[in-house]
Amino acid sequence: MIDILLPKGPKRDLSIQYGPKDKLNRRFSALSYSRVLPNGEKCDIEWLVYRKELNRVCCFCCKLLRKGHVKGLLVNEGFNDWMHLNVRLKEHETSREHVTNMAAWYECRLRFQNNQTIDKVAQRELEKEKEHWRKVLHRILLIVPFLGERNIAFRGSNCNLYQDNNGNFLGLIQMLAQFDQVMREHVDRITNDRIRDHYLGPSIQNELINLLATAIRSEIIGKIKKAKYFSVLLDCTPDISHQEQMSLIIRYVDVSSDFVSIEESFLGFLEVNDTTGQGLFDVLKDELKSLDLDIDNVRGQGYDNGSNMKGPNKGVQKKLLELNLRAFYSACGCHNLNLTLCDMAKSCRKASDFFGVIQRIYTIFAKSTKRWKILKDNIPGLTLKSLSATRWESRIDSVKAIRFQIPEIREALLQVAETDIDPCTSISIIIWYEILLAVSLISKELQLKDMLIDIAIESVQGLISFFSKYRENAFSKALEAAKEIALEMDIHPGFRTKRKIKRKRQFDEVAADASVDLQSEEESFRVNYFLPVVDQAIASLTRRFEQYQGFEKIFGFLFTSDRLRSLDHQSLMAACVNLENSLKSGE
The missing domain is CATH 3.30.420 (Nucleotidyltransferase; domain 5)
Structure with missing residues (x-):
């Protein structure tokens, strides 16, 4: 076949040169595709083609319609003497063989366009077959994005139609063949061995995926460059x-x-x-x-x-x-919140032990189907959930199921084995539920598609304010709620009192040393558990989101139209100069 590098007609770029240079520093120029007639009119030489792999030009119609051996490089192996090209083109164009072949080619092309060739029946069948393959490829191409958008695997362990484990791609082909006439005919050709190239194999699937991915990526890159x-x-x-x-x-x-x-x-x-x-x-x-x-x-x-x-x-x-x-x-703002919760859980030993208790309660029931049935028989609503190892914000679902169903879960535990619940755990559940709920709400806000940095700053500042207020007055409320839960479960609403270690007083010690007022268990829990957790939350949020304050100083005056209108001329000029200095590169 002749490799036609450029299309025919006025679309050819006549300013381009092709191929390597010869010894005299010359090469084929696209200007040779046209010439000027004596009357000044430009004429396109349609029959001249450039063969890229050979770096030669030839006459298309003479090479196609020649009879026997014809002299001339333009008809046979091609011509590449670029200095004498124009002279050779004029000689060939006026030759009798070329004129005869051009006339035959024009007549043949006209008959093809009007569908008046001798083999017009075969031509109609050829067009019909081409249309069939267009429809088949259209349906195959629609299946590829369908599976890709839903993240569904294409192939199975078998690559043949109507066999087990042949994958989702071939399964959809089989389903379409039941309702679509085009795919039914295509599948019949495959199953009856009438065709060998059916465009359903793994390599074709990969090629279609790559083609669509390249097209999508090019579209995205175009949008990015435009922005x-x-x-x-x-x-x-x-x-x-x-x-x-x-x-x-x-x-x-x-x-x-x-x-x-x-x-x-x-x-x-x-x-x-x-x-x-x-x-x-x-x-x-x-x-x-x-x-x-x-x-x-x-x-x-x-x-x-x-x-x-x-x-x-x-x-x-x-x-x-x-x-x-x-x-x-x-x-990442959500990752910052996740790390803040990690810091809070590591702030004291009891905080880290608390989530171990939550996970153990889940494990007790989850490792046995009989125990899980006991749990389902006792709890009417939320079921227990395992703790997420990475997404701390999602642990609210694990805590929430226990927070509002402690009596029912205790009853289920008692049916499994005689046990008791530490009052410290009850208070921890209430505290951590309120903490995780507040963090979860902010985390979901930060993940909104239309979230702006000024709203994010306000949300984080609101969360810090919540923890500051929570530190002052939430412990007593949590303690009261824990006591109500304990009374509901018929458990003594108080902390376990540790046995006091009595030490023998030495002869040189005064009696006043032994009468020091020991800190109550309730106060000890507040000082050693509640306050470290909340203080760690405030410190971690302030440290991890302080970067937002720097961005607010640069872009803050553009966040809302109200803020922009509220600035006087001097303040607006200072804000613009600050923005310019932040975005300027050189001059």
């Missing part, structure tokens, strides 16, 4: 094959439609072998370069709180800031 500025979001996790993978998400302002919106687009997983800050940054930089995105246009970066991500000296955010000072870093 110009963007933010990068990264997170690392090992896959099932223990290969560390880093997910890349780009956040940008979508201005491609009339409705402007902030979008986040997932661009894929990046394989990582070096998990240090420098290694992760090198992978990010190479990927942005391959996507043709300028790293100088990054205006934000968001990661988790890992040292290799947020490290102030060697983390990814520091490496990026060294190249682009306008790539403002902000840690």
Whole structure:
């Protein structure tokens, strides 16, 4: 076949040169595709084609319609003497063989266009077959995004139609064949061995997935380039094959439609072998370069709180800031809340032991179907849930089930074995339920699609204010609620009194030393458990979200139109100068 590099007609770019240069520093120019007639009119040479693999030109119609051996390089192996090309083209164009072949080609092309060839019946069958394959490929292409959007596996252990475990892709093909005439005919051809290339194999599936993924990614990259500025979001996790993978998400302002919106687009997983800050940054930089995105246009970066991500000296955010000072870093707000809860649970021994008790209560019932039935017979509403190892905010579901059903769960435990519940655990349940509930509400607010940084700052400040008030007056309320639960379960509403260790008084000790008033168990619980947990919450929230205050100083005057209108000329000028200094690069 002749490889026609350029389309025929006026679409050819006549300013381009092709192929390597010869010894005299010449090569084929697209200007040769046209010539000027004596009357000054430009004429396109339709019959001239450039064969890229040979770096030669030839006459299309003569090569196609020649009879026997015809002299001339333009008809046979091709012509590449670029200095004498125009002279040779004029000689060939006026030759008798060329004129005859051109006339035959024009007539043949006209007959093809009007469907008046001798084999017009075969031509109609060919068109019918082409239309059939278009419809088949259309249906196959619709199945690929259907499975991809729902994160459903394509293949099973078998790759043949109408056999067990052949996967979801072939299963949908079989289902469509029951209702769709096009797919029924296609499947009949396959099962009756009338065709061998059916476009349903694993390699074709992978190719279709890659083609659609490339098209989607190109569309996303186009939107990002149109917006110009963007933010990068990264997170690392090992896959099932223990290969560390880093997910890349780009956040940008979508201005491609009339409705402007902030979008986040997932661009894929990046394989990582070096998990240090420098290694992760090198992978990010190479990927942005391959996507043709300028790293100088990054205006934000968001990661988790890992040292290799947020490290102030060697983390990814520091490496990026060294190249682009306008790539403002902000840690994940929900991850900050998660770490705040971790800090609170580690603030004292009893706090960490509390969640161990919650998990043990679940384990007692979950490890036996008989015990689980006893639990279901006793609790009418919420069922027990295991603690999440990573998402601390979700532990409210585990605490909530016990908080409002302590008597019923105690009764179920008594049926399993004689046991008792420590009053300290009852108070801890009430305290942690209220803490987790407050954190859960803020966490869900931070995950809203339309969440703005000023609202996030207000939410976090509101949470800090809640803990400050909770510290002053919540312990007595929690204690009263715990006493009510204890009385309901017919348990003494008081703390267990530890046995006092009596030490023999030495001869040189005065009697006043032995009469020191010991701290009550209730006060000890408040000082050693309640206050450390709440104080840790306030300190951790203040430390982990202080970065938002810095961003508020830069962008705060733009958050709302009311705030912008409230500024006088001097304050507005100062805010604009501060914003300019933060975003300026050089001049």
